[in-house]
Amino acid sequence: MKPLWHFRPNPRWYDARPMTASRRVFAVAAVLLVAAVVSAYLPYVGVGFKQDDFGWIASSRVRHGSDWIALLGRDTGFYRPAVAATFALDELAFGMRPLGYGLTNLVLALGCLAAIAGLGRSLGLARGAALAAGAVWALNFQGINMAIVWTSGRTALLLVLFASLAARASVRHHTAAAALFTLLAMLSKEEAIALPVVLFAWAALADGHRGRGSEIGGERAPRFAVRAALKETWPLAIPLVLYLSLRATSGAFGPLSAPVYYRPTLAPLTILDNAAKYLDFAATWPAAVVLLASAVAAVVPRPGLPQTRVILLGVAWLAGGYAITLFLPIRSPLYACFPSVGTSLAAAALLEAAWSRSTERGRTRLVAAGLVLPFLLLPVYWSRNVRHAKGAQLSARWLNDLQAAGLNPGPEQVLVLQDDPRLPPTDRLPAAFGSLYEVALRDTLGHPVRAWIEPPPDGWELSGIQPPDPAAPRVVFALRNGHLVRVAPEK
Numbered sequence: 479m480k481p482l483w484h485f486r487p488n489p490r491w492y493d494a495r496p497m498t499a500s501r502r503v504f505a506v507a508a509v510l511l512v513a514a515v516v517s518a519y520l521p522y523v524g525v526g527f528k529q530d531d532f533g534w535i536a537s538s539r540v541r542h543g544s545d546w547i548a549l550l551g552r553d554t555g556f557y558r559p560a561v562a563a564t565f566a567l568d569e570l571a572f573g574m575r576p577l578g579y580g581l582t583n584l585v586l587a588l589g590c591l592a593a594i595a596g597l598g599r600s601l602g603l604a605r606g607a608a609l610a611a612g613a614v615w616a617l618n619f620q621g622i623n624m625a626i627v628w629t630s631g632r633t634a635l636l637l638v639l640f641a642s643l644a645a646r647a648s649v650r651h652h653t654a655a656a657a658l659f660t661l662l663a664m665l666s667k668e669e670a671i672a673l674p675v676v677l678f679a680w681a682a683l684a685d686g687h688r689g690r691g692s693e694i695g696g697e698r699a700p701r702f703a704v705r706a707a708l709k710e711t712w713p714l715a716i717p718l719v720l721y722l723s724l725r726a727t728s729g730a731f732g733p734l735s736a737p738v739y740y741r742p743t744l745a746p747l748t749i750l751d752n753a754a755k756y757l758d759f760a761a762t763w764p765a766a767v768v769l770l771a772s773a774v775a776a777v778v779p780r781p782g783l784p785q786t787r788v789i790l791l792g793v794a795w796l797a798g799g800y801a802i803t804l805f806l807p808i809r810s811p812l813y814a815c816f817p818s819v820g821t822s823l824a825a826a827a828l829l830e831a832a833w834s835r836s837t838e839r840g841r842t843r844l845v846a847a848g849l850v851l852p853f854l855l856l857p858v859y860w861s862r863n864v865r866h867a868k869g870a871q872l873s874a875r876w877l878n879d880l881q882a883a884g885l886n887p888g889p890e891q892v893l894v895l896q897d898d899p900r901l902p903p904t905d906r907l908p909a910a911f912g913s914l915y916e917v918a919l920r921d922t923l924g925h926p927v928r929a930w931i932e933p934p935p936d937g938w939e940l941s942g943i944q945p946p947d948p949a950a951p952r953v954v955f956a957l958r959n960g961h962l963v964r965v966a967p968e969k
Contacts (some may be wrong), residue, residue: 514852518859522867524580526874529912530630538565557730560665586635593642611826620759621814627866634815636666661717674714676798682707742805759814764825775840779831788827795820873910896956908935
């Protein structure tokens with residue numbers, strides 16, 4: 479079945495003959511772009527665990543066959559059993575060795591790149607433009623590095639992977655596969671509940687193109703065909719109902735029961751500020767790539783109707799991707815990973831438009847720039863990855879300090895970790911452990927430990943932490959020169 483809005487790709491990017499020169503060039507380009515992505519993130523993945531990582535590992539452990547089914551009903555605040563399943567597999571394979579977890583994230587990111595490229599091809603983009611869509615997403619300076627370097631960021635990676643596969647299946651009219659991937663996206667992250675609406679909008683535009691519409695330059699302009707789209711995408715309501723039912727029985731918090739910073743707000747200033755920042759996160763890098771490509775090729779992209787439709791789809795995806803997070807008081811670059819799929823597709827359509835107007839020399843410059851620039855920018859990616867890897871590096875160092883000290887507190891003793899308030903927040907204990915320091919210590923030392931950070935991390939009351947009995951005997955470690963060293967408890 480032909481994909482939506484199928485058009486003949488540029489002959490320079492497509493040749494039906496096996497392994498012609500153009501195919502070899504494409505294969506080399508794909509390998510180089512994957513190498514650039516791996517080089518950008520590999521040095522910083524799997525350097526340790528931090529904050530939520532410890533909670534994910536602890537709450538996702540499976541030891542019996544029934545535990546896999548139990549993941550669907552475990553109450554961990556959020557409801558993300560697909561993410562929990564990946565942590566369970568990692569824990570079985572790697573134990574508490576962080577490198578395997580980090581490599582899993584990197585493989586998921588490469589899977590996202592491939593899925594977005596496949597989606598671009600299904601929308602009619604030429605092979606080169608579709609590959610560019612995946613690369614633009616993977617090399618975005620905002621959000622993607624956090625999703626890859628921070629182990630818990632795989633929630634966003636799984637959302638993007640399954641959502642892109644769902645969209646590709648929907649575009650190809652593979653209804654059952656689209657429903658399955660939509661459900662998996664919802665089981666990965668809450669923003670996916672907007673995915674059926676996004677795919678309905680896509681189908682409405684597609685069916686509008688197939689039906690009647692006004693003529694522009696001899697081509698039929700799209701219109702919005704609601705009835706046809708409902709007929710095509712109504713099965714996507716099934717995974718939505720199933721997801722909401724599973725979530726309701728799990729005890730996961732909802733919009734009214736969530737912590738204050740996760741409860742939606744209608745405050746105009748917050749929404750406007752979020753809109754500006756999130757547009758920057760998702761659109762600045764793709765826009766910069768298009769502007770640079772236009773300058774290198776010395777052309778102004780003039781998208782035809784096929785490219786314009788892909789741009790419209792990208793805008794619809796961008797809006798749907800932020801439909802929930804736009805109204806949250808808390809802001810995170812991770813929230814940009816899902817909407818960035820839309821801006822990456824739109825950028826790829828504009829790049830294809832620029833390519834179609836370029837001269838032979840301009841196309842050579844475009845290919846060279848597209849393959850060299852990611853490697854030239856590697857120092858920038860590395861410098862931005864440091865802050866996301868730092869907390870994990872610190873936790874690995876401090877846990878090693880405690881192990882090297884032969885720490886073995888008795889059941890009545892309290893392990894007190896004295897923080898240094900003079901240090902910047904990124905160098906202090908909460909940056910590594912958050913409120914999950916007891917979980918981190920238990921899994922590192924192999925037995926439960928009653929612990930306390932002094933002074934306690936922000937929001938400790940909301941996390942359910944209880945201060946220790948002042949009369950309990952204490953084992954005290956203090957943060958000194960970047961290490962935890964044992965000190966005599968105060969009398």
